[in-house]
Amino acid sequence: MDLTTVFPAESPLYRQSVPPGPPREAGGDIVLVTEVTGFYPGCMKLFDTLLQEASLHDKAGSASKRAALKAKLTPTDTVEQVAGDLRISEGEDRRANGGLVVKGNLVLEDQGRLLVAGDLVVEGSIIHEGFDYSLLFVGGSLQAGNLLVHGEVVVLGGFKVQGVAWTYYSDYSTYADTLTARLVVADDREDAIGKVSAENHLVGHSSEIGPKLSKLLQKGLVDEEGEWSYTTLAKKLLKKEALLA
Template identity: 60%
Template sequence: MTPLQTLLEQSSLHDVCGTAAKRARLKATLSPTPTTKQVDGDLKLSEGQDLLLEEGRVHVKGHLILDEQSRLLVAGDLVVEGNIINEGFDYALLFVGGALTASNLLFHGELVSLGSISVKGVAWTYYNDHSTYADLLTARVVVADDRAEAVDVVRADTHLNGHSSQITEALGKVLDAQAWDAQKAGAYRELAKRLGQGKELLREG
C-alpha cells in the first residue's frame, strides 16, 4: 500500500497534518515519480470519487472541481491555472504532497499542502467541520468563514477570519458587486458558479 493509499484510510488528516513537524514527517514518506501529468482542460471529480496521482507535478490547464465526498491526493506539486472549486457541506479532501498554486480557491472540505499554498486572487474556505493545513498560505485575499485553520503563516492584503456574520461588512469592501450580492444571500453555490465560469470574485485593484 502506498502512502497516498494509506491516507485514504483516514477519516480526517488532522492527526498526521496538524503541525508543521507532522507535515514534514509525512512529506518524508512520499516518493513522487519524476514525471508530470498534464490535464489540458478541467479536472472534475464526481461525488464519491477518489483519485490518486503519484506524479511529481500535476498541471491542470483549466479548473479543478471536486464534488462532495470526492478525494484528490497528489504526491508532488499541483498547479491549477484556473480555479479550485469545492462547494457544499459534506466531506471532501484535496491533499498535495508538494506546493499548491491556483488562480482562486473556494473550498469547504479538508485541504492539505505539505508545501505552500499560493493563490493569485482569493483563497476562501468555509465550514467548521474541516480545516486547512499548510506551512504558508499566500493570496490577495484570504477568507476563513467559521473555520479554524492550521496554517502557520498567512500572507495576504486582506485576511478575514470569523463567522460570516462577523466578516460580512469587510467582505463587501473586497468583493465584486455580483459576488457581494451572492454572499449576502448566503449562496456559496452562486460563488462557485461564478468561479466555474472564470469570473472574478474580487474587485479590481
C-alpha cells in the same frame, strides 16, 4: 505464486513481498524470485493509508506532522497534464504519483478525494461543489487562481493563490505551513496554517466579516449584512469570472 520480476534501478515501483530467494544477474538488473503480494508506485502505500482516515487532522495538524508526512513521500518525475477542467466525481479517489497541471478548473464533488504526491498547478480555480467532505492533498507545492472549499485541504509545500483563497465552515480545516493570496477568507472555520501572507485576511463568522467582504468583492456577491451564497460563488468561479472588485 512465485514470480520472477526485473526492475531497473531507477524504477519508481517497489515490492511488498516475503523475503526474496537468491538473486541472479540479468542484463545489469537484479532479478529476485519472490512471492509477490503487490507492486505499487512509491507513494501509493502512503496514499492507501491516508485514504483510510476520515480526516487528516491527526496526520497533518502540526508543522512537525506535516514534515513527517513529506519525508515519507517519494514522488515520481512524471507530470500529468490536463488540457481543460478536471472534475473529481462524487466518491472518486484519484491519485497522481508525480506532479499535476490542470489548465482549467479543478472541481471536487462531495466525497471526492484527490491526492498529488508532487506539485499541483491549477491555472483556473479550485472549487468544492457541495457541503460534505472532500479532500485535496498535495505533497509538494500548490498554485491556483482561486480556491473555494468546504472540505479538507493539506499542502506540504508552498501554497500560493493568485486571487481569493476562501474556506468555509468548521467541519474541516486547511493544513499548511504557509499560504499566500490577495484575499484569504476563513469563514466560520479554524484553519491550521503557520503563516498567512495576504492583502486582506478575514477570519470569523460571515456576520462579522461580511461588511468588509462586501467592499472587497464584486458588487452583489455579499450584501451589507454579510449574507452570501456559496453556490453563487462556485458558479461564478466555474465560469472563470473574477470575485475581487
